[in-house]
Amino acid sequence: MRQTKIDDFLELERRIEEEVNRSREKDKILFQQAKLASLGEMIGNISHQWRQPLMEMNSIFLPIEAKITLGQSLENSEILEAIEKLNSITKFMSDTIDDFRDFFLNDKEKTRFKILEQINSIINIVSTGLKTYNIKLDIIMKKNPEIVGYKNEFSQVLINIINNAKDELISRKIENPYIKISVFEENDFVIVTFEDNAGGIRVNPLDMIFEPFFTFEKKNGSGIGLFMSKLIVEKNMQGKLKAYNKNDGAFFEMKIPKE
Template sequence: MGEMIGNIAHQWRQPLGELSALLINLQVKHEFHDLDEGYLLESIQRCMKINAFMSGTISDFQNFFKPSKEKEVFEISEACERAIAILQASLRYHGIEFSFDISEKMEVLGYPNEFAQALLNILSNAKDVLSEREISNPFIRLYLKKGYKYILIVIEDNGGGIAKEHMERIFEPYFTTKYAKQGTGIGLYMTKMIIENNMGGIITVKNTESGALFTIKLPSVPEAEVAAYM
């Protein structure tokens, strides 16, 4: 039970931060008489999406270790957009350029909420590194590639990469290079469990000339089999 609570707390930390940022922006705009109806309604919608994401986290972790849960076919870009929506305000606040490139519809078999959480962990880590290291012209790029019987989800940043001595341990439970108050070491470990244990995929990481590059490889669903899961 303690482990589950710790995992939920980790997954809630980023959404709670985003809710706080949205509310602060609303307060500032109100104080400067710059709060229009369009911005207010947009902020309310984003708060509702974040709230729904947090609510779903509880159910996801309750079912995480249940072998009886059923997989479903889902469109990978839609799950990606759920994770992106959580971070939008923070990325803008820190001046981080974000791009998401998708060329065609791609479907996989698995758990959409868990996948969104796994992706959020990687994106959130990249954002934190770019911010903490005060990188000039920071960026995060997310793109999808379709191969033969598989789909690649690639996340790249220019945050300077991962230290060589940390690379082999990056997915270990409770391993973190962050300050104690900022990280628990749960995020990337849970990401690996979701991708490899629950979705039959593979996750790898390497350094590029400017930063880190995470690659998630998931088996795709043949069109002939999609209808069977609908």
């Protein structure tokens, strides 16, 4: 009897070890799939990230082209403003390539940067697209904290979440659409939150939105944006990225340690 119990225990132990190893293998496969999606299929993902900046570039040229066509005069300040925006957009597009290329490398250097610096760089890129659809963007900065991390990857997280909110606001034809970004400190953490009034995340369980290749109510979605965002925040910045439904829309909370 005692030998039987020992044999049963050993068999159970063996099965547990097999399940753990099988689970680890699944994690490795999933990680490799994510790596292939962001690196091996880089062109498709870059096109997804570049769609908004390219639209912004087009929207910058349209009023200039209209004035030239109608024989109206162009102020130097208008041309200089357009050039400044174009420089910002092309820099972001170049940085996007670097981000995808270096996403899973371990020899990247972390830098100390201010949150507002990155938010401003993103606003420069998305502002025209938001204005086109009358989407109001509010930025509430209780402080302008510094964090240590990969600032270009941090920008990718910002633009992914903003673009997701924008897409939902447009597709659902929301009246008086808005996106609100709040930045504050809480103990040893920097908190960045994103709110919108697009009606909330219609997925159950809600955390499915962070799974690789998951798309919902999006015809041209790649299903990689939020998955990558969570990886960047939690793997590369040792923080947390969570999503909730709050009031009349989605609520994303990014929690990053100061050091």
